[in-house]
Amino acid sequence: MASRAQSATSDPTAIAQRWIAEYCAHSPAADSLCAARGEAHTAWQAMFEELAAINGDSLNRAHERAQRQADDIGTGYRIAGESEERPWPLSPIPLMIDGAEWETIAQGVAQRAALMETILFDIYGEARLVEGGHIPASLVTGSPFFLRAMTHLDPPGGYQLHFFAVDLCRGPTGEWRVLADHLRAPTGAGYALENRLAMSRALGGLQSRLNVERHAPFFAALRDGLTTLCRRADPRIGLLTAGRFNPSYPEQAHLARYLGFLLVEGADLAVIEDQLYVRTIAGLKRIDALWRRLDPRLLDPLAFDSASQIGVPGLADAMAAGNVVISNAPGAGAAEAAAFSAFLPRLSVRLTGSELRLPNIATWWAGQDDARDYVRDNLDRLVIAPAFGGAPLGLPGGKPVLGADMTPGERDALIAELERRPQDYVGQEIVKLSTMPVVADDALTPRPFTLRVFAARGPDGDWTVLPGGFARIGEHPDPRAALMGQGSWSADVCVTSSRAVEPVTLLPRTDAVRLRRNPGTLPSRAADNLFxxxxxxxxxxxxxxxxxxxxxxxxxxxxxxxxxxxxxxxxxxxxxxxxxxxxxxxxxxxxxxxxxxxxxxxxxxxxxxxxxxxxxxxxxxxxxxxxxxxxxxxxxxxxxxxxxxxxxxxxxxxxxxxxxxxxxxxxARTDAWRFVDLGRRLERAMAVSRTLRAFIDDDASGDDLSTLLDLADSQISYRQRYMAGLARVPVIDLIAFDPGNPRGLAFQIACIAEHVWALPILSDDGLAEPQQARADEIAAIVKTVNAADLDAAKLDEIDARLAGVSDAIARRYFLHGGEPLRSGGLTLG
Known part of the structure; x- marks a missing residue:
């Protein structure tokens, strides 16, 4: 009997069945796991069996393993206002969705993206929807997301939208509905990718066992879609970021690396004659497309917000000239506002002839009299939210609130603001979310979740939907959407298929790869940072x-x-x-x-x-x-x-x-490595020079010389070479002038000269550039000075020349504002 019981506790199938039975005994019947039937239930069962096979009967161990995989990948995020990144919180239990259910979701997301494209082309073009009274003019022109400078501008490639995201919720009866649209700069696709990478390591056999749909085809479609819209056959594409303090910067860096895009900031870019260039160590190189992760209002201080210091002056002109594709087009956020959701059901029928496959949550924009009165009279049954983002006076925190939970004072203040500026508010129905299992205290517990799904325009112009996206899981069991906030965990989303899934990768076939040994473009800012x-x-x-x-x-x-x-x-x-x-x-x-x-x-x-x-x-x-x-x-x-x-x-x-x-x-011995090593050699040369100056007085004692050898990590080299004991001149010669001592001054200066001569030449006159000439000058000094003649004055001269080399490198390669955009002999690539 004992052996049979032990076998049951170690059998993955038995463990999985017990986990599910215990969980569903105290979870809502509408829970995603407990409500699953047929193939959907089989997928959940298989997932828990994989979890048990790897981690035994310990859910805590599964949680720790998944989190460790996420940490190893380097996934992180930052809360706005914080300087330190937080580790990305990954649940070990993915959300399982069968292929048939997912097909309905994917069709609804693609339909919605196409509808948004049609609306955007109208409001920035002929404005027939406003003219015909189908949407109020104030809904468009009163939105802070509407950019007047983009009206009547045909975006390069012919599309306003290239990338789209939508937040979905699953109701208690299993239906999927839309909570929010994301068109300005949708975030999260990188986190979905990183979740999948982490879970593939934590649950290695699940992908093939259940034919889980892969993410690579979606990202290939995104990349190829942007490439197709560019004018050059081999375009250069950048991912434009606001910088490392952006909350999703780690995600952006991961996406840039995965897709092969240049990760650039506004300071890296320059517009010359309506053409966009990136500043690189080899001169200005043409940029054909930007995947924008920057607030569009900050994109170009000449066209939008003149106070922006992180944008690119002239970028809107380059776009208007058709020379750079920007994804998404600036101003696309005009259709993202919560107020727009009130009009989408009618617009869908009018523009496409079909109702929305994924309906909105019911929304009333208080900018219309009837809707305002409805919101005011039904506060207890609605969620009140900002109509266009921000924090209107009636909602000081800028977050949605349950009308029923407001204090009398808060309620009176909101009603007063509804009368004064009704256009700033929307009322939305209270939505109760379905739940999914998470691990807490070594047990499964239900938590509400939302699902972010992504769509990208492929090379044929059609929309491709990422199979899965990522789930955000609430911290508290209260299922009301307004209370979930940003969530406390994330989870991978696995879409299962009845057919075998081809192991697609972003890498092309090995026999189709065009060989190259050029590591690519190194932006000046990246070189500066590496140095x-x-x-x-x-x-x-x-x-x-x-x-x-x-x-x-x-x-x-x-x-x-x-x-x-x-x-x-x-x-x-x-x-x-x-x-x-x-x-x-x-x-x-x-x-x-x-x-x-x-x-x-x-x-x-x-x-x-x-x-x-x-x-x-x-x-x-x-x-x-x-x-x-x-x-x-x-x-x-x-x-x-x-x-x-x-x-x-x-x-x-x-x-x-x-x-x-x-x-x-x-x-790899690329220019990136050269700048890291160049910085190291310059700093070490300066440190060695300072140390020599401190210890080589004529009256230097044996303790001084021994300490000098310790600091230069040269004790063994000296003892092997000189058996007679410490002497001042031999110590100086070993540390200052021996070209074979990797901790010595001469070695560093030789490496500096080698690096500056190996870096790209920006002029075409055949003469030594300033940084090369200065490196050669200091190398000549070190080669010709006698160890016995080295004194503080000569070391001061060497220090000054090392500083001169550093300054020359910075002026030539880092372009710190003062360097002309087009120097003599500099070609544009």
Whole structure:
């Protein structure tokens, strides 16, 4: 009997059946799992069997495994107003939808996208709908999403919409209805992709077992659809982002990498003669299409919001000239407003001859007298929401509220505002959402959910719907849609099929791939960031080296300073000269430990190792599309919080070594790698020069020279070469002038010269560019100076020339505003 019971508890089928039975015993009958019948129930059963086969009888283990996969992919998001990213919350239980049910959803989404396209072409064109009284003029012109500058402008390619998203809810009886449309800059497709990648790792056998529809064909259609609309056969497409503080920036970086688009910001772009270009290290390169993830009002300060500092002046002109496709066209959000939902059912019948396959939730726009009166008289039975986004005075938080839950004072204030500015509000029916299972406290529990579905225009102009999208799951069991907010979890959505699903990938057939060894365009901003990433990493490592010598060799547990006062003063000066810490009051053990602690981990105004790490991490955040996941994990790793100072310093040193190893052994030798290494070599050369200046006085002691070798990581090299002991000139020669010492000054300068000569030449006159000439000059100095003649004056000259090389690189490649857009000899590609 015991063996039979043990077998039952380890059998995935038995575990899955028990999970489902226990869950449905206390869940709503309309729950997506409990209401499933036939093939739909079989899919849920198979999913739970896979879950049990991998994780046993532990749902917590399944949750941890799914979250770990999401974290490994690097999925994250940011709440508006926060500077730190949060990990993307992924439920281990996907929403299962059978193919027949999904076909109805997909047809409804495609119909809705086509209807939106027709409406947008009318309101920015002939305006027949307004003229005929089918929609009020104030619904269009009073919307902050309507951009008057776009009227009568034919978008390149002939479409207003290329990408569309819709939020759906499943009612208690199983019907699907539309909660909201997204046309301005729909977000979430990248999260749907990342959810699928994570769940494919967590539930590896499910995709083939249930013939789960794949995401790749949708993204291929999106990419090919934009490509087809461009004028060139091999176009360059960018994904335009507002930057790393945008809440969905990690998603945007992932999409850019997956689709092969350039991730660009407004500062990367320039319009010349109605043509859009991206600033790159090889000059200005033509951009043929932009997938816009920027608020359209900020897109062009000359055409829309003149206060925008993140847009591209002249972009609207380039679009009007037909030279750049923008997805979606600016102004598409005019049909996104909640107020528009009140008119869509009638518009669908008039424009398409058919009712909406996916009906809206019932909506009344208070901008019309009858609707205003209805909303006012039925507050207790409605959700009140902003008609055009924002936060009208009657809804200070800008979020939908249940009329029945308002206090008398809030109710009176809203009614007063409804009379004063009724056009700012809509009333909507209260919708109760269906539920799906999530894991909480090692058990399944029901939670309400919504489903975001995406559609993209393919190369044939037809709409392709992503099979699945992603589910947002509410934190609380209350099923009313108005209370769910943004949700607490996300879940993959698996659409199952009765037929085998072809293993489609975005990669073309191997025999159809055109060989190329050009790694592609490197925007100037990306080069700038990579250069400074290398500098910050090396800067942190150099400061850490001084602190480790100070902590390891300078402090005796019994007596305090183990090194002589002069050597100790030199070490302290290296730290204070970089503003890493204030000078210590003395050189006793407690003073030196407090001094080192400030330089290592201060979070205030001192330029500590922690502060430098924060700068490197900030750069990593904006370079997600170009850095490996392992590199991002090291940059994002928390600052060590346990162990003594020397132990924590050692942990950080090993982390720096791992990052350097990844750069050296895992980055392809492209221009991107060159800028990382160039920044590292420049920073190391400056650090070596500073260290030499501090320790090579004529009266340098043996302790000074030994410490200098420690800081330059050259003790072993010196001992192998010189058996007679420490001497000033041989130490200087090894650290300053030996071209074979990878920690020495000469080696860094040789690498700098090699890099600047290997980078793209922007002029065509055959002469050395400024950064090349300056690198050659400093290399010549290092080759001709005798070790015995090296002094502070010569090191000052080397420092100044290194700074000159850095400035020349910045002026030539990073285009910090002062560089002309079209320099002499510069060609436009």
């Amino acid at each position: 400074w990433l290398g500098r910050y990493l090396e800067r942190g490592e150099a400061l850490l080296a001084v602190l480790r010598v100070l902590l390891g060799n300078s402090i005796s547990a019994d007596t305090g300073a183990a090194l002589p006062q002069a050597t100790l003063d030199r070490l302290i000066a290296l730290v204070t000269s970089g503003n890493a810490a204030p000078p210590p009051p003395g050189t006793g053990r407690s003073d030196l430990i407090a001094f080192a602690r400030t330089a290592l981990e201060d979070e205030g105004g001192w330029y500590s190792v922690r502060a430098i790490n924060r700068q490197a991490r900030a750069i990593g955040d904006v370079m997600r599309d170009r850095l490996a996941a392992d590199m991002m994990r090291l940059l994002d790793a928390p600052f060590p919080a346990t162990g003594g100072l020397l132990e924590r310093a050692g942990m950080l040193q090993r982390r720096y070594a791992a990052i350097a190893g990844l750069s050296a052994e895992h980055m």
